[in-house]
Amino acid sequence: MIKVEGLTKAFRGQPVLRGVNLEIPTGSITVIIGRSGGGKSVFLKHLIGLLRPDAGHVIVDEQDVTALHGRALDQVRQRYGVVFQGGALFDSLTCAENVAFPLREKLGLPRAETVRRVDAALAQVSLEGAAGKYPAEISGGMRKRVAIARALVIEPQIIFFDEPTTGLDPILVNTIHRLILELHSRHHFTALIVSHEIPEIFEIADSVAMLADGRIIETGPPAAIQASRNPVVQKFIRGEPE
Amino acid sequence: MNGQLPLLLRPVERLGDGALSIVESLGRFGGFLGQAIGIMLTPPFKWRAFVDRINYIGFRSLLIILLTGAFTGMVLGLQLYLTLSRFGSEAFLGPAVALALIRELGPVLAALMVTGRAGSALTAELGIMRITEQIDALTVMALNPLRYLVVPSLLAGLVSFPLMTALFDTVGIFGGYLVGVKLLGLSEGTYFGEMQTFVHMDDIMMGFWKSALFGVVVTWVATYKGFNVGHGAEGVARATTQSVVLASVLILVWDYFLGSVLP
Structure with a gap:
């Protein structure tokens, strides 16, 4: 509450x-x-x-x-997980790296586990194909979905x-x-x-x-x-x- | 509060407000560096970000450093040769070029060049990260943005500025050689021989300490201004201008003080 x-x-x-x-x-x-x-x-x-x-x-x-x-x-x-108005994705990281970032930096998960959870999170928002793209290369709607995946990935x-x-x-x-x-x-x-x-x-x-x-x-x-x-x-x- | 003061006292109040605001700004500016140093001393250290910043601040500034170093040395070679030849002392061209570069022009000009190229870009990058909430995103992930964005830049400045200054000095000395020896006919042995006699380790260390300090000053100003940017594109533009101007002024001010204090 x-x-x-x-x-x-x-x-x-x-x-x-x-x-x-x-x-x-x-x-x-x-x-x-x-x-x-x-x-x-x-x-x-x-x-x-x-x-x-x-x-x-x-x-x-x-x-x-x-x-x-x-x-x-x-x-x-x-x-907490936060989805900001503009997504607030890190420009210098790909979509997959953005989603992996809190897992790597906050939870310190092993690489294999991180990859598995990132793939699952991107699949949940139907963005499997955008994993290697940078935020500037995808549409506004896709950016919001990546941001949701990033917020969600740490459960x-x-x-x-x-x-x-x-x-x-x-x-x-x-x-x-x-x-x-x-x-x-x-x-x-x-x-x-x-x-x-x-x-x-x-x-x-x-x-x-x-x-x-x-x-x-x-x-x-x-x-x-x-x-x-x-x-x-x-x-x-x-x-x-x- | 303002309305209650007698008319005559209002300018005094405004002056006081202005002074307080300056003191507060200086406090925030100093506190920012203090916080960054505190984080620097506690693990984990972000090696990847540090290497990335070395590339961003140092490696990508190489071309401008090589160009400005070479032409500074050539100009020094030409002007000093013409001046020294009036006194029949052109034999001292080598040490004159080397001392001017190593003690003074190398650290200052290299720092000014990197401020214009990398310092402004650093402020703009952090400013955009601030207005697009990327810095807030780090904060709400319970990750300290200073650890990821400021500490690697400060350390990269500390490491790469002396290296770039050394490169600037070396290229400059060869620029002076090109003009003095190859163009104006001074003997090669005189140029380098006199340099060996008159340039001491103290001179090299003075250039080193200056460049190391400038590395910290430039990245400190650039990251502080980027972190505390105003609103929108105009805020980023203003912060970038302020960053370049403030860093350039501080380089010259510190250059004078270090020049007075160091042997």
Whole structure:
């Protein structure tokens, strides 16, 4: 269980998060929706320890991540997998080397075992043929899938997806969503997805939380969010202009 | 807070803010090197990354080092010959070229050339890694990015700068030989013989210490600027410019101080 309590953050006096409270149950797929520039990625960066809050706590299985530093924080991160918005693949490594990187550097696995797990991870995202290619040589959708394979290969308990489908065409959006759902049912990780793919994202979410004005203004199962009477939620779901 | 201060005191406050910001920046800059040195002293050491950085900083700079070394030596040979011949002292051309190169021009010019070629590329590479979240990816994998990206560059700078300076000096001395001996007719024995008499180990060590320090300064500035890049392409461009300018200025400043302190 990940518990977020009163998370507050401002940049140069400009508040971005104004006391976010949220519970992410173990093994579920929770989706954070909200407008662009609304603080979703900032919120995510607090959960993975890349940013420190001005106030509030992020508690991962009884451990307050915001109070941890150095090795203690790294211990918690050992359980994480993160899929960044642009994939964040290492340019100088091939797709296979990218996927092998955490296995080699974090787990120190023998070469044969690393190769076996890399092949399996790339096969799971249907990218066996791209193993020897560099990130610059493949499409945006393929890069996202390699990033998912890299996050998944160390079998993390919690995976964070930061807008995994941004900039992709509708077919690729559904492909990635279906892939996440399939991998989740196979590996049972806890997933937190930051997204504004409405309404497609509702099909894979167990729970949806809407972040607006630096707070979670509505949370619940997808059906409840879609039926919400909150005008801000409805406006966002329908994509109504200001 | 700003609004509460009397109008006359606001420039003082701004001055104070500016001074604090400079001190903070210097602290971060120094802290960055301190952290990197701390990591350098603890295993594991990333040999593959170190060899890659030697290639990136050193080997790929060879052509520019050979070219600039040769022409610097040739210019020195020509100008010093013309100057020394006014006093009838052209016999000292060899030591004059060698001492100018070994003590001063070799370390400084080689470092400036590598700053322009590899230092700027290093900042741009790390800057792009920062804005495309590749550095964050390392952090969330619980892997220290300094160990993978900064420490190998610092050590590669420390190793490759003295080697490139030695090459610059050697090629420069032969450039001076080409002009002084082959073109202007000075005897070969005089050129090298006087050099042996007047160039001492202290002179060579001064060039060595300077180049080793410049290697650390250039890679320190380049990696720090790359790590702390602003937003987008403009941020990378600004960081790259700042990196080259700051490293070049620091090379000249340290050159003066080391020149004053070393024998």
